[in-house]
């Protein structure tokens with residue numbers, strides 16, 4: 502199902518696009534955007550996008566192709582569950598403050614394989630997800646056929662200004678070289694008074710920098726180009742125009758990537774690290790969540 506009213510043309514920035522059988526087209530410049538398996542490909546230059554994806558896959562094939570494990574299959578499943586519980590409690594609280602149980606339009610910006618769409622749908626009247634990787638979008642579409650999904654370049658984003666009430670921007674920003682431009686997009690598409698939930702690793706902290714120093718080969722496989730602290734990402738968000746009103750540190754573990762995944766598979770270990778970390782090294786958590794409005 503595709504709702505064309507939120508879209509704008511990535512080529513000429515006119516809105517809205519017009520839905521035709523099997524395609525979306527721009528009434529202003531006439532450009533048409535094909536659909537692949539029910540997912541519109543909303544990039545101005547599809548050949549260039551495919552070329553960039555092929556280059557990226559050649560450098561780091563695993564990151565671009567490997568299926569993202571569902572929460573229950575991840576070594577960090579207990580940590581991921583804590584993150585999900587935090588985000589769902591935030592959504593309940595913030596939507597209630599706005600007099601709603603569900604957001605009229607909720608976007609998972611960089612939805613990947615769509616593992617988060619599965620529970621985000623409980624908080625959305627209309628659920629949207631976008632990604633730049635068509636391999637992941639196909640999986641997301643199979644998992645959540647009710648969501649409106651589209652291929653997009655975050656630096657030339659095909660949605661109209663202020664159209665999303667909630668933007669969930671989870672573990673994406675650390676992968677984007679021009680993070681300032683990506684945050685500018687998130688700001689532009691968020692409705693005034695809307696909610697941005699941004700999650701990112703706390704990998705600029707000395708604790709996790711130590712983990713990378715001990716295992717430089719991991720750094721090459723993550724595809725991360727930014728290593729933020731709470732202060733550095735908060736400042737970037739402020740520069741993009743956001744009012745950040747909550748910063749949450751979450752998840753503690755040994756500063757060793759191999760041991761971290763091995764030990765924290767056990768719930769009692771993950772729980773113990775959470776208690777000790779929160780008390781002894783509160784700023785050295787593995788994950789950050791920042792809540793912001795516009």
Ligand SMILES: [Zn+2]
Nearest residue numbers: 510513527530
């Ligand atoms: Zn156009």
